Amino acid sequence: MSDGTTTTGALVAPDRLRPHAEEAYADELVALAAVDDRPRPPRWRLSPRAVVTYLVGGTLRDGTEISAKYIGSRRLMEVAVATLATDRALLLLGVPGTAKSWVSEHLAAAVSGRSTLLIQGTSGTPEEAIRYGWNYARLLAEGPTPAALVPSPVMTAMETGGIARIEELTRIPSDVQDALITVLSEKTLPVPELGQEVQAVKGFNVIATANDRDRGVNDLSSALRRRFNTVVLPLPADVEDEIRIVTTRVAELAGSLELPEPPSAEEEIRRVVTVFRELRAGVTADGRTAVKSPTATLSAAEAISVITSGLALATHFGDGTLTAGDVAAGLVGAVVKDPVSDRVAWIEYLEVVVRNRPGWAEFYSACREVT
Structure with a gap:
């Protein structure tokens, strides 16, 4: 409600970062x-x-x-x-x-x-x-x-x-x-x-x-x-469910952080979710290529964090449009927890999977730059 109260009469501070x-x-x-x-x-x-x-x-x-x-x-x-x-x-x-x-x-x-x-x-x-x-x-x-x-x-x-x-x-x-x-x-x-x-x-x-x-x-x-x-409680079994989870929570967080909604974040969200799911499973979505799994959990929560950080970068240091470059740094940080084994797994994934995937050239370059 506009006066800062809920319909139950409870007072909610308008600047509260995360209400109960x-x-x-x-x-x-x-x-x-x-x-x-x-x-x-x-x-x-x-x-x-x-x-x-x-x-x-x-x-x-x-x-x-x-x-x-x-x-x-x-x-x-x-x-x-x-x-x-x-x-x-x-x-x-x-x-x-x-x-x-x-x-x-x-x-x-x-x-x-x-x-x-x-x-x-x-x-x-x-x-x-x-x-x-x-x-x-x-x-x-x-x-x-x-x-x-x-x-x-x-x-x-x-x-x-x-x-x-x-x-x-x-x-x-x-x-x-x-x-x-x-x-x-x-x-x-x-x-x-x-x-x-x-x-x-x-x-x-x-x-x-x-x-x-x-x-x-x-x-x-x-x-x-x-x-x-x-x-x-399992990890999302369906890629569309996971994308929906990330999209919904990113929108909520962006609102509380007063980050403007980007013209379209769907492509980058789908890309990050795809990367996380493939690395978690140890195989690409089409089942054709085995990949090494890093030590990180790579859940929807981490994907939400990566996208939210990317939105902050796009808002404060870009033109407001979420790009591959905005999500790359947060993505690498989420994947590479062990600087030795995780870095090897991540570079192998970039070179074997991402480099040759159609439409992912900008994403590949951005990830290689921050890796």
Whole structure:
């Protein structure tokens, strides 16, 4: 809305670089709720079917268009949403760049209207981040009292019937992970210092994400894994789906960064997606030429970054038209993570595949120049 508020009345700062999902898509959430006549689990803002529509997009009965937040299998989203309607937590698993965090945020926004109850997992995440902490000034002055207790996002979600999000669960040390076992199995969080416990109210659940390249870092214990239903988010299987993902997200990012929309970025987007898919697969799209795969993941997320960087170059140092030269530097940086093995694989790909591909001469020259 022009006055900086959403239709729900929430204030959105006009210069906010990235509003939360429930703010950025408030109009869509309100429209869905208005026509949603299906049963809703306790404290859910929408029915499970409406949550899936919010994620994958569609046209409502009143003609409102709901944009697709996830481009891929609808069935995967149905399984994820159905899991949240049970007593099992949801684990979104996949390689980097498969939209795990993006899906997690939008699920929480659509289900509970709040995506900000977030724990970022790292090797230094303490148990207090999952359970609770203390205001030490008040603790020293008053001793352990409810006023001195600092609730974690998980505790807050339990008390309000919301969704708690845990990013990169397998980055968290195993002994800290296990603090979730009682929460997920008994739906309670003991606070022995106060002689009480927090019991989860209906609607509470947890969405965790994990990178399957982190296997062996801090693997989940069998006891904890049983408390999760795992949904694996794959890389896009279809080239057109991947192009659509990149095009949509680039347009959104360009808008938030106030970059003008280029006359046409479709050709360069298709080119970058093609390069990434061929290098990931280790073979060209026609299946005729084997190529070496670099160590980088080369997901849609990296393609979005490459194109967005190219748009910035075209806007500030060119005539606004996205060219091969604008995307080349970012593309090489995305592919060549290991300066030895990745550089060999990239140069071989340029000479064997790109050099002889019709219509790619300018792209080849630009990549060779920055390589």
